[in-house]
Amino acid sequence: MQGKKVGVTVTEHLLRQQRLTPQATGAFTLLFNELVVAAKLINRELNKAGLNDIYGFTGDINVYGEQVQKLDDYAHRVLVRRLSQSEQLCAMASEEDADIIEIPSTVPHGPYILLMDPLDGSSNIDVNVSVGTIFSIRRRLHEGGPVTLEEVLRKGTEQVAAGYFIYGSSTMLVYTTGQGVHGFTLHPALGEFFLSHENIRMPKRGKIFSINEGNYNYWDEGVRRYVDYLKTPDVSKGRPYTSRYIGSLVSDFHRNLLKGGIFMYPADRKDPKKPSGKLRLMFEAAPMAMVAEQAGGAATDGVRRILDIEPQTLHDRVPLFVGSQEDVDEAGRFLRGEAP
Ligand SMILES: O=P(O)(O)OC[C@H]1O[C@](O)(COP(=O)(O)O)[C@@H](O)[C@@H]1O
Ligand SMILES: [Mg+2]
Numbered sequence: 001m002q003g004k005k006v007g008v009t010v011t012e013h014l015l016r017q018q019r020l021t022p023q024a025t026g027a028f029t030l031l032f033n034e035l036v037v038a039a040k041l042i043n044r045e046l047n048k049a050g051l052n053d054i055y056g057f058t059g060d061i062n063v064y065g066e067q068v069q070k071l072d073d074y075a076h077r078v079l080v081r082r083l084s085q086s087e088q089l090c091a092m093a094s095e096e097d098a099d100i101i102e103i104p105s106t107v108p109h110g111p112y113i114l115l116m117d118p119l120d121g122s123s124n125i126d127v128n129v130s131v132g133t134i135f136s137i138r139r140r141l142h143e144g145g146p147v148t149l150e151e152v153l154r155k156g157t158e159q160v161a162a163g164y165f166i167y168g169s170s171t172m173l174v175y176t177t178g179q180g181v182h183g184f185t186l187h188p189a190l191g192e193f194f195l196s197h198e199n200i201r202m203p204k205r206g207k208i209f210s211i212n213e214g215n216y217n218y219w220d221e222g223v224r225r226y227v228d229y230l231k232t233p234d235v236s237k238g239r240p241y242t243s244r245y246i247g248s249l250v251s252d253f254h255r256n257l258l259k260g261g262i263f264m265y266p267a268d269r270k271d272p273k274k275p276s277g278k279l280r281l282m283f284e285a286a287p288m289a290m291v292a293e294q295a296g297g298a299a300t301d302g303v304r305r306i307l308d309i310e311p312q313t314l315h316d317r318v319p320l321f322v323g324s325q326e327d328v329d330e331a332g333r334f335l336r337g338e339a340p
């Protein structure tokens with residue numbers, strides 16, 4: 001039996017979207033194509049991880065005090081190298097760099113700012129569990145001159161595009177430009193991403209919860225009561241929910257995007273240096289929140305809409321509750337102490 005007829009490429013899909021945006025110049029499509037090339041390079045290294053010297057640590061510590069994995073570093077360098085030559089960017093920022101990354105003055109600058117988590121799910125790299133790359137794209141505020149921190153530190157509502165690559169059993173790209181959420185799968189033989197999941201809609205309510213329960217005793221009471229509630233049998237309400245936790249935000253999010261459910265990384269008292277939880281607002285929470293909302297889901301820090309949060313620094317951390325609308329709403333009621 002023939003496989004599914006390969007169809008729409010990323011470029012074709014972007015050009016379709018571009019036709020719906022009168023002021024579009026094609027710059028975004030050029031930028032996006034470079035992002036796709038960088039992801040293919042990362043994917044190629046990952047696919048042969050174990051045969052190449054890509055496992056283990058570089059010996060460096062990043063701005064979050066975490067040990068940098070060789071693949072974190074490789075992915076970061078590939079993205080910076082490729083995208084800084086795209087002629088569509090005026091600045092970048094990365095989870096793996098303390099400061100704004102300037103575009104060389106030798107390269108023409110463009111209107112976009114790219115923020116990225118080069119490799120998400122680092123703890124899963126050398127155990128062959130799916131990982132990803134997360135990206136967020138914004139337009140600069142002013143023409144010309146060096147990009148200021150003020151131009152980068154803007155709410156998630158000002159993203160013009162966001163998404164992720166997931167390097168799993170298949171390699172996928174999931175993105176939104178504010179016109180719905182679309183998924184593409186990499187055809188290994190053709191080396192091209194083709195549209196495989198058009199206009200993804202997240203189920204309004206799920207049956208899956210994803211949270212690192214090892215931190216249970218460090219959570220606020222509201223979070224503990226909500227997770228206990230999800231595990232309390234009530235067949236009429238579809239409980240108990242199933243627990244699934246991969247430990248890669250991209251992979252846990254992607255499963256819930258397709259099947260419904262809620263991913264949570266709450267604030268906890270485990271590490272006094274991280275009172276707001278582990279995940280990064282600019283590089284992880286804001287892009288995933290844009291994808292979730294565009295697919296009919298929701299994302300909060302337990303109280304505030306993630307996309308409305310004003311970043312204070314490039315490396316802000318934020319509690320994250322993201323997934324099906326009704327589940328995120330219900331979690332919010334428990335955290336506000338309104339639930340029974
Ligand atoms: O091991 P923990 O504490 O459950 O944290 C897992 C979370 O940390 C992350 O790995 C953080 O992202 P990075 O791998 O990009 O640092 C998320 O992907 C994941 O959801
Ligand atoms: Mg990450």
Ligand SMILES: [Mg+2]
Binds near residue numbers: 117118119120121
């Ligand atoms: Mg990372």
